[in-house]
Amino acid sequence: MAQDDFELASALADDVAREGLLQPHEADQATHDGTGRVQLHYRVDTGSGDPQDRQVRVPPGVTVFDAASWNGIAIDSTCGGHGTCHKCKVRVEGDALPITRHDVKTFTSDQIAAGWRLGCLVKATRDLRVDVPPLTTRPKAATVGVGRQVILRPAxxxxxxxxxxxxxxxxxxxxxxxxxxxxxxxxxxxxxxxxxxxxxxxxxxxxxxxxxxxxxxxxxxxGDTTDTQYAIAFDLGTTTVVATLLDLATGTPVAVASMLNKQQPFGGDVITRISATMMDPSSLGRLRDAAAATLQELATQVLTEGGVDPASVYEVAVAGNATMTALALGIDPEPLGVAPFVMSVAQPPSVPAADLGLALHQGARAMLFPALGAYVGGDIVAGMLASGMDRDKRCRLFIDVGTNCEIVLSDGDTILSTAAPAGPAFEGGAIRCGMRAADGAIETIKLGDTVELGVIGDVEPKGLCGSGLVDAVAELVKVGLLDASGRFVPNDDAASVAPALADRLTAVGEERVFVLHRPSPDAPPEECVYLSQRDVRELQFAKAAISTGWSLLLEELGLEHRDVQQVLLAGSFGSYLSPASAVRIGLVPKLPVLRIVAAGNVAGEGAKMALLSRREREGANLLLEEVRYVELSDRPDFNDAFVDQLGF
Amino acid sequence: MAQDDFELASALADDVAREGLLQPHEADQATHDGTGRVQLHYRVDTGSGDPQDRQVRVPPGVTVFDAASWNGIAIDSTCGGHGTCHKCKVRVEGDALPITRHDVKTFTSDQIAAGWRLGCLVKATRDLRVDVPPLTTRPKAATVGVGRQVILRPAxxxxxxxxxxxxxxxxxxxxxxxxxxxxxxxxxxxxxxxxxxxxxxxxxxxxxxxxxxxxxxxxxxxGDTTDTQYAIAFDLGTTTVVATLLDLATGTPVAVASMLNKQQPFGGDVITRISATMMDPSSLGRLRDAAAATLQELATQVLTEGGVDPASVYEVAVAGNATMTALALGIDPEPLGVAPFVMSVAQPPSVPAADLGLALHQGARAMLFPALGAYVGGDIVAGMLASGMDRDKRCRLFIDVGTNCEIVLSDGDTILSTAAPAGPAFEGGAIRCGMRAADGAIETIKLGDTVELGVIGDVEPKGLCGSGLVDAVAELVKVGLLDASGRFVPNDDAASVAPALADRLTAVGEERVFVLHRPSPDAPPEECVYLSQRDVRELQFAKAAISTGWSLLLEELGLEHRDVQQVLLAGSFGSYLSPASAVRIGLVPKLPVLRIVAAGNVAGEGAKMALLSRREREGANLLLEEVRYVELSDRPDFNDAFVDQLGF
The missing domain is CATH 3.10.20.880 (Ubiquitin-like (UB roll))
Structure with a gap:
């Protein structure tokens, strides 16, 4: 080399900075378009003579192979992006691309000069154009999550x-x-x-x-056992736990089972379970055992249903909130329950599945989803993965409604998350006639000249579940029996605004109530299913907590309601909620109802994706770097915003 | 950059090849002096104004920091060579030295241009000059092994x-x-x-x-517990197991204990123990339990003696032969016992100490020494570490005499190893009056006008141990009672060559014997301690196996006896052997006795070194790449060589 040492030193330092030695957060400092993302333009040779153009945007530092894989663009590979199979050949346009020893082994000098590289070793630290040659093998793919196409490449x-x-x-x-x-x-x-x-x-x-x-x-x-390989995805909910047995050879679910979390006797929500460990030191062990027993019982159910040998299950993925994850691992959850709400670890280590009480293959491993904060846990990270929150240009709002409500907002570049303490109203708690979404629960309500009730199990109504509560309030606001401040209108006004319903506005003791269902024509109000004034207040507080959450996130990004292109309602409650009612009471931004989408059990879907694709799993880990957690409890503007959100 | 893409690409490829991305065996292809080693010239600023020059030779690919550390040259560091503490600053002379992100963080551009680098990140792939600045802290060091100075830097x-x-x-x-x-x-x-x-x-x-x-x-x-940190080094011998409790804060041994391996009831040597597992499938588990019980009992002894809490022991190192290592880990040893003598793994994974049955700190780890072959095990690798076989310019021969005799030869550049099946003679097995080196065993013999016996424990002689056997044969050859072919001379000749001893040459049954000790003047020969003709044959076969081993290794490197500058006799047997006798019977090359050195329990010393210094431990792993194992059993010239070596 003719250059003097120092010139070379500087040049090399630049190249090292561009090289694979950098951590993702350091790569952020590299050149890109300033939005926090880099843009990759893939030209995919489909072999048909008609190349397909695809543009994707990813955080800087992601490899060209990963970026393609996450966006459903298939590139040959068997090693899964570790530089060992030497198959993910792509041609990258750009000056001074780093060259690794694997590239030197794989390509001729001419090819290297022409930009050929192994896609798994090129980190996108700036905008790039990438030519993808035709596939030599047809990759297997599966559709998981919210319409996500996942290329099969399990761990x-x-x-x-x-x-x-x-x-x-x-x-x-x-x-x-x-x-x-x-x-x-x-x-x-x-x-x-x-x-x-x-x-x-x-x-x-x-x-x-x-x-x-x-x-x-x-x-x-x-012998050859390559056709026999299974994994189990667990959605470890505080209330309900769901297990899905996956055939990793085909990417298809074999069996699904769900049951109540055996930790229920310790309390219905995370706070009561955390309190249990604070009251009695032996509780932590017993809660851990209860989690283990739940997971094992579900595993046995899906294995039996699928006719699969436990020894053929080599991995499990667990998506749970921070408390459920801590308890399953035997980590003291106390700091999660008291300010300043600190986790022991955000990213739990991979552990033997046996450490979760699972009797599967002796070497089976368990991956537990990382958490963004004490109240935005692994279930939400899994949900973000399943809904593609991190790789969609649209402005999207993700809301998982529950006792603790997790909210994620992405404007296509920046992703923010927060948690809002909604309280138990949506799960029927603290509501006079409240109940879980089980047989007999009123889940939909329509008010007009009559009262139309949708009841789970088509039986005599016994109570009101969360979605019914939201409907009840929304409909009462619509017909004018509740005013904008959430108060039942005086009886006189009621008779004029809704004559057909006015007689249902009555009282139980001192408190005004609206009767939704009378078991018999003469039944006194206290024997009816009704909505009380205090129930309305509970819902108001719950929805105000949530809408304050997303309002503040919108404000952080300088966005208005109308900018939100999609609202994803996650979790089982989200599936039952009427979008129109949610909009009417202000639980979600004022948007056309078509933009409000029930996303279903996205935590479970995310767990499946992590098992089917290690690329996706790495995407989940990357979210930890990418998503900014906004703590609401110490914000001076929280209370003002909350009061603003109380009305309808 | 003004260069065109391809020039840059080539330049980068060169730099990448020189960079830390390479594996050691690939680095071998880099430029050095062709001897398989690179030379590093250190100029150490001692702070006294009088710099010290040191030249060391190491395998290519070793870092400048490691090479110094292995040779007792201290360079500041607290992270132990991981690029994280940024303290091991050195100035390296040479063009186009690679630059890492850690260098960029640590040094100014001027310093980088002047050759300043972090020593732990510069791999020596060619001869280099290295300036070492004065130490800012005084490193702790300990003397271990065969006079090895080890800089304390435990794992x-x-x-x-x-x-x-x-x-x-x-x-x-x-x-x-x-x-x-x-x-x-x-x-x-x-x-x-x-x-x-x-x-x-x-x-x-x-x-x-x-x-x-x-x-x-x-x-x-x-609180601050930095003063409380211990480790235990185990020499896991087939016969005897030794434990040393080490204070890692000071590098000093606190307590030592030894006991017979509890696997003894399964057989005295590795072959009988391997056979036991082949005969009865439950034996593997029982042998593993016996190893665990031995280790735990010794741990308890040294901890009690040292007054140290088991929970303050965070690591153990185990040096054992391949069979002992396999049995301790519960690995089926059968393939070690039958041709072609294959190990499951050369480098056992690090395991929780609990997996070896040890109740220490809950997170305590166990490192087991890697093996070079089925019959050159981790004990020998540890011994090579302790004796510095891999970093000494002298031509040295390392012999661990036992039922299986391991032999290592280094000419300062190339290291060869082999194993010779010596049989049980040296442990007193198959010898009429043979016994272990215990009380009553004759361990030294001098023949002249009288018979002078050295007896262990100063008691009435009861038998003959290995060193006594070698002495007996050597002395009988010297006085002429044994001829060069190993046959007792006829009685008539005996009377003339050694008149004072001739009456001791008699017979037990049909077999001629030489009486070493008579319990009473009238005792018949069969009640005496004697050496029989067949005993001499056993020893001949044993020593021929060994000398064939080192002869073939010398031949491989084109060396003569006189080229060997030092013979290290390892193991407890080696400590007792008379160098003069060993030379006389041809167990070691014909050399001045001062070149024959008893090295003591080098396996145990190596285990201590591995615990005190992770640099040394990495050195042990590097031996796997460096040392060539020579299999004798399939060599066509083995039998001829063996016959040549039978005589005295």
Missing amino acids: VQKRYVELDEPTLADQRTDLVRLTEAVTDLEFTADLHAIRRMATVMRQADWKVTAVLVDEVLVDVEP | VQKRYVELDEPTLADQRTDLVRLTEAVTDLEFTADLHAIRRMATVMRQADWKVTAVLVDEVLVDVEP
């Missing part, structure tokens, strides 16, 4: 190999023999696999299947 | 920190808070540490000690 990988028998001239260890036979993946081995290896290889006549979870060999199985 | 690290209390404005997780407070080390956390963290931090008023083993946080302890 669980099996490779069938036929090994050379050792000789005195070839005394390679069993592990080296296996490692060298699996050409597209690099891995270490856990002790369990090492213990089994010698026997299995020799008994199976050196024809074996290597079982990997991430970069760890967890077993060596006799 | 176990404690850091006392006083943390900021969290607030609503500072909701960092407990782990992030701790991670950011420990400025010189990077780490992840194990689940046990995460579980304890929240409680300990709050109870200890945010003044805590982080306990790390390698890059993993294994505990958070209240």
Whole structure:
């Protein structure tokens, strides 16, 4: 080289800065368009002679391979983006692209000069154009989450190999023999696999299947078992826990089961369970055992239903809020329950599935979703993954309504999250005739000349669940029986604004109530299903907490209601809520109802995605860097905003 | 940059090749002097104005920091060579030295231009000159092994920190808070540490000690516990197991204990124990339990003697042969016992100490020494470390005499190893009056006009141990009672060559024997301690196996006996052997006896070194790449060489 040392030093420092040595948050300082994202323009050779153009925007530092994978653009790969299979060849336009040793091994000098690189090793630190050659193999994909197309590439990988028998001239260890036979993946081995290896290889006549979870060999199985590989996705809710058994070879769900969380006896919500651990030191262990028993019982159910051997399950993913995650791992949740609401860890380490009480394959691993804050937990991160909150240009608002309501707002560049303490109203708590969404619960209400009730299970109405509560209030506001401040109008006014309904406005004791259902024509009001003035107040406080949350997030990004292109209502409550009622009471921004979408069990979908694709899983981890958590409880403007949001 | 893309691409590829991205074996292809080593010339500023020059030779790819550390040259560092503490500043002479992001953070452009780098990030891929500035702190060092000076830098690290209390404005997780407070080390956390963290931090008023083993946080302890950190080094022998409790804060041994391996009832040597597992499938588990019980009993002994709490022991190191290591880990040893003698793994994974049956700190780890082959195990690798076989310019021969005899030869550049099946003669097995080196064993013999016996425990002689056997044969050859072929001379000849001893040459049954000790003047030969003709044959076969081993290694490197500058006799047997006798019977090359050195329990010393210095430990792992294992059993020239070596 003709340059003097110092020039070279500077040049190299630049290249090192552009190189793969940087952490994502450091890469942020690199050149891009200033929006916090870089733009990648993919030209995909579909093999049909008609290339497909796709533009995607990702946080800087993401690899060209990941960015494609997250956006459903398939690039050849078997190693999953670790630089080991040398298959993800792309041509990148741009000056002074870094070159890795893997590139040098894979390409000729001419190809390198022309911009050919392994896509998994090129980090997008600025806008790039990327040519993607036709696929040599057809990748498997599955549709998961909110219409997300996921290219199958689980952390669980099996490779069938036929090994050379050792000789005195070839005394390679069993592990080296296996490692060298699996050409597209690099891995270490856990002790369990090492213990089994010698026997299995020799008994199976050196024809074996290597079982990997991430970069760890967890077993060596006799013969070809590549078709048999399963995982279980858990949505570990405070109330309900859902398990989905997934066939990783095909990406399809095999069986689903759900049950109440066995921690229920310790309290209905996270705060009462945290309190239980503070009152009695033995509670932490018992709560952990209860979580373990719930997960194991569900695992047994889905395995039995699917006819799958527990030993064929190599991984589980768990999406739960921060408290559920802490309790499942046996971490003291106390600091989550008291200000300043601090987690022990945001990203729990991967643990043996056995540590969660699960009897699956002996080497099975468990990944638990990371949390953004004490009250925006792994369930929300999973939900963001499933709904693609981090890779959508639209301005979207994600609301998971519950006792603790998590809110995420993305304007396509910046993502903010917060938690709002909505209280138990939406789960029927603190509501006179409130009940969970179970048989007999009124879930929809329409008021006009008559009262039309939708009741779960088509039985005699017994109470009011969250969605029914929202409907009741919204309809009463609509017909004019509740005023904008949330007060029942005087009886005289009632008779004039809604003559057909006025007689239902009565009192139980001192308190005014609106009767929704009379078990018999003569039943006194206290034997009816009714909505009381205090119930309305409870709902007002709950919805004000939530709408204050999203209002402040909108304000942070300088946005108005109308800028929001989609509101995703997550969780089971979100599925039942009437969008029109939600808009009417101000639970969500004033928007056309078509923009309000029930997203379903997005936490569970996110858990499935993490199992089907390690790229997606890394996307979840990246959210920790990307999403800014906004703490509401110390904001001076919170109270004013809250009062503003109380009315209808 | 003015260069065109392709020039830059090539330049970068070169730099990448020189960069830290390379694996050691790939770095071999880089430029150096062709001997398989690179030479580093250190100029150490001692602060006295009188710089010290030191030249060392290391395998290419070793960092400038490691190379110094291995050779007792101290460079400032607290992170132990991970690029995180930014203290190991050195100035390196040479063109186009790679620059890392850590260098950019640490030095000014002028300094970088002048060659300043972090020593732990500069890999020596060619000869280099390195200026070492004066130390800012005095490093602790300990003398271990065969006069090796080891700079203390254990894998176990404690850091006392006083943390900021969290607030609503500072909701960092407990782990992030701790991670950011420990400025010189990077780490992840194990689940046990995460579980304890929240409680300990709050109870200890945010003044805590982080306990790390390698890059993993294994505990958070209240207050400042940095003075309390221990480890246990185990020499896990087939016969005897030795434990040394080490104070890691000072580098000094606190207590030592030894006992017979509780696996003895399964057989005296590795082959009988391997056979036991082949005969009865339950034996593997029982052998593992016996190893665990041995280790735990010794741990209890040294902890009791040292007055140390088991929970203050954070790491153990185990040096054992391949079979002992496999059995301790519960790995089926069968393939080690039958041709082609294959190990499951050369480098066992680090495991929780609890997996070895040890009740120490809950997060304590165990490192087991890697093996070079089925019969050159971790004990030999530890011994090589302790004796500095890999960093000495002299031509040295290392022999660990035993049932299986391990031999290592280094000419200062190339290191070869092999194993020779010596059989049980040296342990008193298959010898008529043979016994272990215990009370009553004749360990030294001098023949002249009388017979002078050295007896262990100064008691009535009861038998002959290995060193006594070698002495007996050597002395009988010297006085002429044994001929060069190993046959007792005829009685008539005996009377003329050694008249004072001739009457001791008699017979037991059909076999001729030489009486070493008569319990009473009239005792018949069969009640005496004697050496039989067949005993001599056993010894001949044993020593021929060994000398064939080192002869073939010498031949491989084109060396003669006289080229060997030092012979290290390792193991307890080596300590007792008379160098003169060993030379006389041809067990070691024909050399001046001063070149024959008893090295003592080098396996145990190596285990201590691994605990005191992670640099040394990495050196042990590097031996796996460096040392070539020579399999004797398939060599066509083995039998000829063996026959050549039978005589005296």
